[in-house]
Amino acid sequence: xxxxxxxxxxxxxxxxxxxxxxxxxxxxxxxxxxxxxxxxxxxxxxxxxxxxxxxxxxxxxxxxxxxxxxxxxxxxxxxxxxxxxxxxxxxxxxxxxxxxxxxxxxxxxxxxxxxxxxxxxxxxxxxxxxxxxxxxxxxxxxxxxxxxxxxxxxxxxxxxxxxxxxxxxxxxxxxxxxxxxxxxxxxxxxxxxxxxxxxxxxxxxxxxxxxxxxxxxxxxxxxxxxxxxxxxx
Amino acid sequence: xxxxxxxxxxxxxxxxxxxxxxxxxxxxxxxxxxxxxxxxxxxxxxxxxxxxxxxxxxxxxxxxxxxxxxxxxxxxxxxxxxxxxxxxxxxxxxxxxxxxxxxxxxxxxxxxxxxxxxxxxxxxxxxxxxxxxxxxxxxxxxxxxxxxxxxxxxxxxxxxxxxxxxxxxxxxxxxxxxxxxxxxxxxxxxxxxxxxxxxxxxxxxxxxxxxxxxxxxxxxxxxxxxxxxxxxxxxx
Numbered sequence: 206x207x208x209x210x211x212x213x214x215x216x217x218x219x220x221x222x223x224x225x226x227x228x229x230x231x232x233x234x235x236x237x238x239x240x241x242x243x244x245x246x247x248x249x250x251x252x253x254x255x256x257x258x259x260x261x262x263x264x265x266x267x268x269x270x271x272x273x274x275x276x277x278x279x280x281x282x283x284x285x286x287x288x289x290x291x292x293x294x295x296x297x298x299x300x301x302x303x304x305x306x307x308x309x310x311x312x313x314x315x316x317x318x319x320x321x322x323x324x325x326x327x328x329x330x331x332x333x334x335x336x337x338x339x340x341x342x343x344x345x346x347x348x349x350x351x352x353x354x355x356x357x358x359x360x361x362x363x364x365x366x367x368x369x370x371x372x373x374x375x376x377x378x379x380x381x382x383x384x385x386x387x388x389x390x391x392x393x394x395x396x397x398x399x400x401x402x403x404x405x406x407x408x409x410x411x412x413x414x415x416x417x418x419x420x421x422x423x424x425x426x427x428x429x430x431x432x433x434x435x436x437x438x
Numbered sequence: 439x440x441x442x443x444x445x446x447x448x449x450x451x452x453x454x455x456x457x458x459x460x461x462x463x464x465x466x467x468x469x470x471x472x473x474x475x476x477x478x479x480x481x482x483x484x485x486x487x488x489x490x491x492x493x494x495x496x497x498x499x500x501x502x503x504x505x506x507x508x509x510x511x512x513x514x515x516x517x518x519x520x521x522x523x524x525x526x527x528x529x530x531x532x533x534x535x536x537x538x539x540x541x542x543x544x545x546x547x548x549x550x551x552x553x554x555x556x557x558x559x560x561x562x563x564x565x566x567x568x569x570x571x572x573x574x575x576x577x578x579x580x581x582x583x584x585x586x587x588x589x590x591x592x593x594x595x596x597x598x599x600x601x602x603x604x605x606x607x608x609x610x611x612x613x614x615x616x617x618x619x620x621x622x623x624x625x626x627x628x629x630x631x632x633x634x635x636x637x638x639x640x641x642x643x644x645x646x647x648x649x650x651x652x653x654x655x656x657x658x659x660x661x662x663x664x665x666x667x668x669x670x671x672x673x674x
Contacts, residue, residue: 297516
């Protein structure tokens with residue numbers, strides 16, 4: 206009988222990249238120790254394990270650190286290939302499509318979120334919000350293509366792309382709460398809106414995603430930090 | 439090669455991201471049709487194959503498009519797993535490390551370097567170069583760790599990170615010709631300088647990398663165009 210793996214995840218509960226990795230671990234049913242990090246006061250363990258980027262998430266397996274959420278998710282999928290459902294599809298072409306959209310989400314959605322939260326003027330914020338709407342429009346099309354009429358990006362059950370997009374839903378709720386903008390809109394992006402509801406009801410999402418007020422609190426703390434940094438320049 | 443594998447690469451000769459795909463195809467020993475795109479007048483095929491970004495490279499395999507250079511390289515490795523050498527290691531931990539450094543090359547080396555090449559002010563240029571050199575120093579350490587005493591990031595043989603970084607060689611050489619700056623300084627980063635020499639001697643690399651003279655001419659022309667545009671906008 207396999208012993209429990211020596212597995213630690215250094216994370217921050219509202220980070221979409223951390224949520225993504227926790228969902229991957231949940232999908233595979235892998236037990237691990239989760240260690241919440243204070244990103245305003247980084248621990249020795251975090252700085253040692255992620256010396257280059259000094260960021261979360263970091264997965265530490267048998268003492269060896271793995272950094273970068275896409276690399277971590279693929280690592281989990283490969284090490285625990287025999288357990289639970291596959292996270293990435295088996296077919297090389299479908300894998301390439303899943304990786305393409307994951308890269309798209311990481312390059313466009315998260316920066317638009319940060320841009321919106323960080324915007325110094327109303328004009329800047331509107332620009333970032335429009336960027337976010339464009340991204341959601343693109344993802345609506347991606348969903349139509351990838352899902353082939355099924356419930357999730359990956360088909361009948363969640364996969365890599367569902368967690369890559371889904372981990373960001375919390376941030377969209379933060380923006381709704383703070384600025385009153387609805388990005389997951391049944392009018393504009395009906396497929397995504399229906400998918401988001403289904404995704405929110407999965408075990409993975411219920412287990413791992415914190416309440417929006419926790420995320421709003423963190424966002425406000427981050428905004429105060431940026432404001433202070435800008436003031437001291 | 440298996441019959442019926444139709445491979446077209448939509449590219450532009452000067453783009454290191456396109457070179458990256460050529461390197462992967464060459465290292466695997468795969469033949470392909472090299473389709474040169476006019477980026478100021480993009481073809482229907484390119485626009486329909488990459489509607490999201492409308493960029494090169496795009497690999498079209500039996501009519502199906504794959505976009506984004508690092509994704510294309512991994513696709514080539516997986517779709518042609520039985521052919522030629524593996525581009526990623528078989529151990530999951532080593533694969534994760536390779537993926538990390540490949541992403542690092544693009545995010546931390548290429549991005550600021552491009553910024554410095556396109557900079558409109560001296561300040562922007564030197565900030566870009568500062569970040570570029572910081573990334574180069576980190577990559578020297580990465581090479582030491584990953585190579586384990588062998589010649590490449592992939593160990594004994596070329597891998598994903600070698601291909602990602604190697605795709606930049608003609609531009610690194612061109613930068614030295616134009617500005618005198620050696621990005622891989624043999625004194626500060628001896629392993630990288632030696633790696634650059636070693637990599638550029640490989641047949642697959644020689645076939646994929648554009649000629650340095652051509653890149654120099656291209657870069658100078660672009661700089662002149664940018665300067666002219668800047669001057670024109672100032673005289674309005």
